[in-house]
Amino acid sequence: MSQEPKNIDALIVGAGPCGIFQIFELGLLGIDSVIIDSMEKIGGQCSELYPDKPIYDIPGIPVCSAQELVDNLMEQIEPFNPEIHLGEEVVSVESKNESYLVTTSTNNQFITKTIFIAGGVGSFQARKIKLKGIDGFEGKWLHYKVKNKKDLFGKNLVIFGGGDSALDWANDFASNNEFIDSGGKVTLVHRRDEYRGVTASVKTMKALANEGRINLYEKSTLKSYSVDNENLKTLTLLVEKEEKIIPADSMLVCFGLSPKLGPIAEWNLEINKKSIEVDTEKFQTNLPGIFAIGDISNYPGKKKLILSGFHEAALAAFAAKAIIEPGKKVHLQYTTTSPKLQERLGVSEK
DSSP: OOOOOEEEEEEEEOOSHHHHHHHHHHHHTTOOEEEEESSSSTTHHHHHTOTTOEEOOBTTBSOEEHHHHHHHHHHHTGGGOOEEEESOOEEEEEEETTEEEEEETTSOEEEEEEEEEOOTTSEEEEOOOOOTTGGGGBTTTEESSOSOGGGGTTSEEEEEOSSHHHHHHHHHHHTOHHHHHTTOEEEEEOSSSSOSSOHHHHHHHHHHHHTTSEEEEOSEEEEEEEEETTEEEEEEEEETTEEEEEEOSEEEEOOOEEEEOGGGGGSOOOEETTEEEOOTTTOBOSSTTEEEOGGGEEOTTOOOOHHHHHHHHHHHHHHHHHHHSTTOOOOOOOTTTOHHHHHHHTOOOO
16 A cells, blocks of 8 residues: 655755755745755765865855764754655656655655755766676675675675775774674775875775785776676786786675766756756746755856855745745744744744
């Protein structure tokens, strides 16, 4: 028996800084929201790609890391208690009686009057390894993310990559006594001898390699693989142009993420070079009730800055209020003086 779609007022697609701030701006106007992101954690590019990167152009904050910005934004929206769905993607949007029926990759359905696309440069997809026939083994012994660590216990695990994710997983498994005691072995393969990950992680990895807990192959790439009854048996590496055959049960590929519009490209939106065209009054797309803010939106003079996205979120929220409560005048109020806004924020006037 299928579950009935949930009626909501606002659905936000993308949980980066602009999407999180959209929750705040809607909350100030008394609008509850649901936010969805295809990644497994909140924060978008800031949390996934450069959490330690310093940011200097947020008004009133001389400097903060990308992750600190996300953490502060999450603290700011706490009074509004939004419904958050991570590791989930919007797969279809259908127009229904001046609302939209939204279906997600986990078969959740929402009927919403407004949608806010805050997807940055799109949803992030794992960069795939390019080798003939290997895609058919994804989810069997070829993995692009770790869903359950214990599924890899007792395995000859070969990790590919030289960034934070590859280093973190190599260090994690190689330092896990339960993994080692189960017969698990870790091999790290990187195409260079320099790493994109943080220095501390590189030092830890090198120490574990010196201790024999990580088998390390630098300046190496994957040439081919062999299977037996669809189970992985060996990998053939090119190590500085020489072939090296190593045993393997599982592969974890950490080549990073690449942005793609994904299903958004099928929504009949006006799209220009992977950006969504909006007006500059409401930041509404060519479809009524669907807004786009942040890096994914485009208009004359557009600047892809986080602070620009915050401005866009504020104006989009006021425009959405007029759709959600038609005919009701929306007064501009200030958090410093408005008892109503302070009540919504859970603070009292001082």
